[in-house]
Amino acid sequence: MIWARRRFEYAAYAAYQDRIGDLQMANPTLYRQFVMVDVETDKPGVSDHYIGVPSQAFLAAFDGFEVVREDQLPKEIDGVSLADATDNEFTSRFRLRSHDERRRLQQER
Secondary structure (H helix, E strand, C coil): CEEEEEEEECCCCHHHHHHHHHHHHHCHHHHHHCEEEEEECCCCCEEEEEEEECCHHHHHHCCCCEEECHHHCCCEECEEEECCCCCHHHHCCCEECCHHHHHHHHHHC
């Protein structure tokens, strides 16, 4: 898989969420390889969104995203926009923080 990241304010990521969903629907045999997750930042309303796609060719639809290595992915995430969150490929990479954990982190910031 190819991974990429981009920072967004509020819901500015929505067009890319639609785009990755459309790609997943157009490529059903690869559906597990389309992923979009996010991690909140210290700044309210700002989050880093990570996408995973099956090959470099799919990244052309995601302007402004920078490629990251798998070891640069966050282990803990705050949200899932698109993924088969029950698949081992997902659960081996990410842990979704609970609501209480996210609230505690916000209070600490």
